[in-house]
Amino acid sequence: MALMEPYAAALSELNFSRMYGDDFFLTWDKTSDELSALFTVADALRRLREANISTRIFDSGLGISLFRDNSTRTRFSFASACNMLGLTVQDLDEGKSQIAHGETVRETANMISFMADVIGIRDDMYIGKGHTYQKAVSDAVRQGHADGVLEQVPTLVNLQCDIDHPTQCCADLLHVIHTFGGAQNLHGKKVAMTWAYSPSYGKPLSVPQGVIGLFTRFGMDVVLAHPEGYDVFPEVEELAAKQAAASGGSFKKVASMEEAFEGADIVYPKSWAPFAAMEQRTELYGSGDFAGIDALEKELLAQNAQHMDWECTEELMSTTKNGSALYLHCLPADISGVSCERGEVAASVFDRYRTPLYKQASFKPYIIAAMIFLSKVEDPALMLRKLENKARVRQMTSI
C-alpha cells in the first residue's frame, strides 16, 4: 500500500516542474533537482515492476526510434521503456523509407509524428551533427504542434549524440548511487575516466564526455586520463571543471592510467577516438573524400597501437581504493584474449565485475522510461501513487 511513498516523498522535496513537456538532450541542461527526480522516478518504476504492477500510462501511442548507428543495448532499452509505459515502437529505418534527397528535417519529423509521443534518436557518428539534428527534430515537431499539424508534442530523448550519451551515463550513475548506498555518499569519491586501448577505431566520444559532464555534479573527484592527442571536446572539459568546483568536487586531467587509477573508487576505462580526428573525418565525409577516410582510419589505428599499454589490468586495479574500485563500462568491452588479442581490459578483471556490469546496464530501460514519464506526466508523485493504487497487474497470476 505504501510502496510509492518514499519516492513520492523524495519528489516532493525537488523542483523539477520544468521537465514536464521538455526533451532530454544533455544532462547538463538539467538542474541537480531534475537529475534527482530522474533517478527517483527510475527507481520507483523499477519498484512497481518488481511488484508486478503495470506502469502503463499509455493505452496506445507510438515511440519512434531512429538509429543511425548499430545498437543492441540502447535499442532494447528504448523498446523496453516504451513497452512498460504502453507505447509501441515504430522504427524509422532510413533504408526502407522514402525520404527524398534534400527532404528537410522539418518535413520528415512531422511526417513520422502524427501519433508519436516520443522520439528517440541515436546519431553519434559525426562531430557537430548528432546534437544539431536532434535539436532540429525537436524544433520541427514543436513548430508542427504550434501550427496545428501535430496533436501532441513528441518528447525527444537523446539515445546518444556526438556530445553526450545521457541514457547511458545516467544509468551508470544510478548504478554508482546504488552501489555506494545513495547519492549523498558520492562526495569525495575518486572517479577515473580513462582512455583504454582498442584495436578498433572511431569509437564515439559521447561516453567520456557524458561521464565527466555528469559525475562532476556530485562532489566527486573526477580524473580524466588519455594519451596525448586523444582530447575530448574542450567545451565539455571546461564545463566539467566548472561543475566540479560548484559541487565541491574536483576535475583534473592526468597523462597516465596509473595516476588516474591510484586510489580511485570508481574506474571507467574505455576507448574513444581523438576529437580532432573525428572532426577531420566529418569534413572528409562531408566532401565525399572516401580515400581520405580510409587513410585516416589507418593512421588512427596506427596511433592507437602506440598505446596498447593503456589496459585495465589486475595490477592497475590493485592500485585502486582497497584494490577494489567499482569497474564501469558501457559494454561491449574489448576484452584482452577474448574479443581481441589486446584490448581495454584484462579478462580476469572483466570477469570479476561481470555481474555488476550487467546490473549497470539494467538501469538503462528505467532511466529512459523515467525521462519519458517526467516529460509526459504533470504530477509524477501523484501518478506513481495512482499506479500503485490502481495496481493493474503486469502479468496475470493464477492466484
Place this chain on the structure above:
Amino acid sequence: MALMEPYAAALSELNFSRMYGDDFFLTWDKTSDELSALFTVADALRRLREANISTRIFDSGLGISLFRDNSTRTRFSFASACNMLGLTVQDLDEGKSQIAHGETVRETANMISFMADVIGIRDDMYIGKGHTYQKAVSDAVRQGHADGVLEQVPTLVNLQCDIDHPTQCCADLLHVIHTFGGAQNLHGKKVAMTWAYSPSYGKPLSVPQGVIGLFTRFGMDVVLAHPEGYDVFPEVEELAAKQAAASGGSFKKVASMEEAFEGADIVYPKSWAPFAAMEQRTELYGSGDFAGIDALEKELLAQNAQHMDWECTEELMSTTKNGSALYLHCLPADISGVSCERGEVAASVFDRYRTPLYKQASFKPYIIAAMIFLSKVEDPALMLRKLENKARVRQMTSI
C-alpha cells in the same frame, strides 16, 4: 458527453452497411454515402483522440503490412492507424521471409493471416500487377476463412497500387473538405491536377488517377493537364468523365499548366511517369531485360527534361482564384533549388503552403483507421458513442 453526437447523426443519414466486412481497393468501388461515412468516421476518431479518449476496439490482434516499395508517410500512417485501434503491426519483409520460389499468393496470404485483422499492401511499381495482387490476397484469405483455415477475415487496405492510392487521395480530399468548410461547398470548385517536372523517373500514376477518380465525384470542375505522352490509364479518364457528369461537375483535359491553373481553387502539380512507358517497363521487367530497363530510364529522363517548364511557380499561382488556390501535394515534393535544381514547385510556393501541406498529410492515419473501423464494426455510430461513454483515457494524466 455528446462529442460523438454530430458524427453519429451524420452516419444515421447514410447507407454504408456494405462496408462492414469489406475491403478498400479503389475509391470508385464505394458509393458516395460510403465515402461520406469514411470521412465522418475519420473525423470522429480524430475528435476522440483529441479528447484523450482511447479509440481501441481491439484488445489484441495483428495488422500485417507489406511494402513492395519504400515508404515513410504511409508506413507511419498505417502503424498509427493500427496502434490507435489496438492492433500490432507485423511487417512482412519479403527479404527476410522464407517465401519459396513459386509459392502461391494463396499460400503466403493464409500463412500470415492466422491472427491478422488487417492487411495493408503497397504494390505500385508495375502496371497491371499491384491491384491484381491485392485482389488475389483478398480472395485467398476469404477462401481461407470459408475453408475453416482462418478464424477471421483480414480486411485488405490498399496502401497504393498501380491504379489508385485511396488512403492518400481520401486524406487529400478530407483536407480539402475541411479547408472549404464542408463537402457541400466543393460544388463548382476548379481543381487542377497537373503533371510537373521532376529530375527523377518512374513516379507512380496512382496519385493523379486517384485524384481524378475521387474529386470528380463531388461536383468539382476537374482539369487534368500533362505534356504530350504523359497520359494516365484511359479507363480512369473515362471513369472521371462519367463521374463528373453524374455529380454535376466536369472533367476535361488541357495541354498546359497555364490553362489548368487559370482561376483554379485547388492545384495539385505532381510528376508521374507516362502510362505507356510504365507498361513497357513492366514487360521488360517480366522478360528480365534489364538493359532494356536502363535504356528506357535514360529515354524517360530525357523526355522529362523537355518539360522543365512544368513547374508550379509564383507566377502560375498568381493566376489561380484570387491568387491563392489551395496547393496540394502527397509529399515529398521535388522543390526547385532545395531538393533538386529544377523540380515540381518553386521553393517560395512550397514554403508558403508548408503548414497546410503537413495538415493534409495528417489526415492519412485517420483515413486508414476509419477504413479499418468501418470494415470491422457493424454499427459504427453505436461504437463511437460506446467509446465516448466508456471514455478510457489514451494517456493517463495525474488529475
Place this chain on the structure above:
Amino acid sequence: MALMEPYAAALSELNFSRMYGDDFFLTWDKTSDELSALFTVADALRRLREANISTRIFDSGLGISLFRDNSTRTRFSFASACNMLGLTVQDLDEGKSQIAHGETVRETANMISFMADVIGIRDDMYIGKGHTYQKAVSDAVRQGHADGVLEQVPTLVNLQCDIDHPTQCCADLLHVIHTFGGAQNLHGKKVAMTWAYSPSYGKPLSVPQGVIGLFTRFGMDVVLAHPEGYDVFPEVEELAAKQAAASGGSFKKVASMEEAFEGADIVYPKSWAPFAAMEQRTELYGSGDFAGIDALEKELLAQNAQHMDWECTEELMSTTKNGSALYLHCLPADISGVSCERGEVAASVFDRYRTPLYKQASFKPYIIAAMIFLSKVEDPALMLRKLENKARVRQMTSI
C-alpha cells in the same frame, strides 16, 4: 460459462507442474502428460479466441525473437502467439545490432532480456550449433536472474534448431489428433516420414527428426524412408525406436517411398540434407573454407538429382490406406510443375490437400502460445477459467 471446463478437466488429470518456469527445447524432454497439457492448452486458447475472449495474460512485456535463418510461417506464428498473450515482439536483428566480435552469448542474452518474458530462437543451419546456442542463452538468463541482473527469467522457446523443430511437429501432431478424432485414436496408425526430392539443397533435418522423435510416443507405427546416405541423427533414430517400443507402437526404416507409403494412414514426404554432409558443411564453415562449401553444394545437388523419383505422386498416394492417407508438410513444399520442374509432391496431390495443409499450419501460433502459457502460469486450469470469467473481449463489437 463453461467453455473452459473440458480443458480444465483434462488438465486436472495430468501431471505437468514441471513445465512452470521451464523452457521448451525438444519434445522428448517432455513427458507424455506434459505434451498432453500442451495440446490441451493450445486447444483451449483457440477456443477462447474463437469466442472473442481475450487471452492476454500480460499487460506489457517483451517477446524477443532471433531468426538466424529466413522465416515467414514461424515468424508470424511467434508474433501471433506473443500478441495473443499481450507481449510485444522485439526482434534481435543481428545485422543491425552492435554485438561485438567475440561478445559472449552470456552478455548478449542478458542485454536483451531486462524486460523479456520470452525468447524465441531459430538457429538450424549448423549441426551441433543451434541447440547448444539455445541452451547457452537459457543458462545465461537463468544465471542473470540468480545474480539479480534480470527481474524475471525469460522462457526459451526453440523455434527450430539443428535437432528438433518442436513448434512445427507439435502443430503437425495436433492437426493429426484433430483429424483422427483424438490422441486415443492414433494407436496403430501407420506414419510414413519419407525423404522426397528437391532441386534445392541443405534443407534442415529438424523436421524429420522432430517427427520421428514425437510421433513414436503415441503408439503409432512410424516408418522412416530415405535414399542411401540421407540418414538423420543416429541418436534420434535410437530414441525413436525406444519410444515406439515404450508406447506400444513401432519404428522401422525402409529403403523406398513405396514401402513406406504402403497402407499408411499419414504420409510426410519432405526433402532434407544428409546428416553427414551437414556435419561436413559445419566444419567447412568453421574453417572458413567457402570454396569447399561451394564444392559440397554442387556434390549434394548432384546426389539429390539421382533421387528424382522420390516424389509423392498420385500413384503412390493410391497405395496408402484407402488411398486417402493424411498428407502432411511443414510448407513451403517443392511442388512439381509449380515451384520447380520436379519436386517433393505432384501438383494434383498438393492441391487436393491444400486446405488440410493450411489447417495444419494454423495450429502453430496456438502451440507457441501454449508453450509460453505453461511456462508462465502456475495453475493453467485456473487461469483459463479466470480468462473466461473475466471475458474481456478481444474485439469490441457494437452490441
